[in-house]
Amino acid sequence: MDFPKDLKYHKEHTWVKVEGNRALIGITDHAQEELGDIVYVELPERGSDSEQDESFGTVESAKAISELFAPISGRVVDINEDLADQPELINDDPYDSGWLVEIEMSDPSELDSLLTADTYKKYIEEEKG
Template sequence: MTYPADLKYTKTHEYARVEGNIAYLGITHYAQDQLGDIVFVEAPEVGREFRAGEVFATVESVKAVSDCYCPVSGKVVKVNEKTADSPELLNQDPHGQGWICAVEMSDPSELDDLMDSETYEKHAAEGGGHH
């Protein structure tokens, strides 16, 4: 299964992995595959607050710059420091070690607006809309 069942997905190819009130955010396998070799991750600072749909990070591959949209509203409580030195983690393990940051959710009910893995897999297979 390319897309883990315990993750929630956005149309714009981000995911949220929920642990209690914390959501770990990253980009999906489809997104990393479209981007190619990722060479730079601009993660947000701890303490910053984002609303769902706002740009919370920017990911750069050799060829392209891509904004990442926040799946759920919340405050950044942790940043994956490993991605600074090893941005390739987003290619190698996008749904695991390649997470970008974690937010404390302000409105967990927003998770209901996201896609489950089955729906997302179909969305990605259909070309994923416009990234």
């Protein structure tokens, strides 16, 4: 399983890639693996606001509906429209073409509360028991 070092991770299994005051958000390799084939994604509208730790959408696999929790607060400036017809991009390429939304951060200091690749990896190992 892959956890790129240049990303920050949220305990609800989303990642953040910071570019200036903007951040790309997606779900982790671990999350897509646990979910299995993703068949539907519901994302927020462009221009809507999301709050750190709050739900901003859902991903659905054959068996389960999972809430997406925002790793960081801000305004949604872009969404990945390819996912409407190709939700499998999240399985195939969770850190690149399977990204979910782009957010303009309202409080970049929230980034400090996120995990590094190493601590996230440890966290999921502990979660598994």
